[in-house]
Amino acid sequence: EAGVVQSPRYKIIEKKQPVAFWCNPISGHNTLYWYLQNLGQGPELLIRYENEEAVDDSQLPKDRFSAERLKGVDSTLKIQPAELGDSAVYLCASSFGIEYNEQFFGPGTRLTVL
């Protein structure tokens, strides 16, 4: 069974440029999460989807970040415009429902903003 797929794995951009990350969850997983992991820190939730609905986006900086999961499967996280402080790893995870214990993580996208 394929795991959570993320692309690209690495991205280097200049500040003020837009950037997008893509995530395909494990087949059948209706819950999808985007986490931000700063260097030396644990992941922090940005947004959680139940199917195509964003049910928790309280930590998403909405002035520059946006996300979508149009058909309740794969998802895109966008930053526009990117700032130097956005350099981090962006992790996507999925789970089967909200009661299931385990969240499965993808390998992440490492973003460097110059």
Add this chain to the structure above:
Amino acid sequence: AQKITQTQPGMFVQEKEAVTLDCTYDTSDQSYGLFWYKQPSSGEMIFLIYQGSYDEQNATEGRYSLNFQKARKSANLVISASQLGDSAMYFCAMRGKTGANNLFFGTGTRLTVIP
């Protein structure tokens, strides 16, 4: 609100020895779950073990066991018979009723296994 504290930035262990990674938590929820994840240099978070707040027995998964002390609000990870491949970052996380299935992570402990 949930809070996870990992006070050991780095730990060293001799190969084949056991090691304990500390984790304390704080929550006002009566029902919650505690997790440990491993993050190797490749970046992927790998689920290791889960303990529910109402589970009476400590969770075990192969060489991993979780020393759950509810009154002390601690959930330490014990790795037995350490292997070189265990060298990685280890994160303790909590899921509470507040925030549904959202995980709150600690700052992690970097474990280095010495041959």
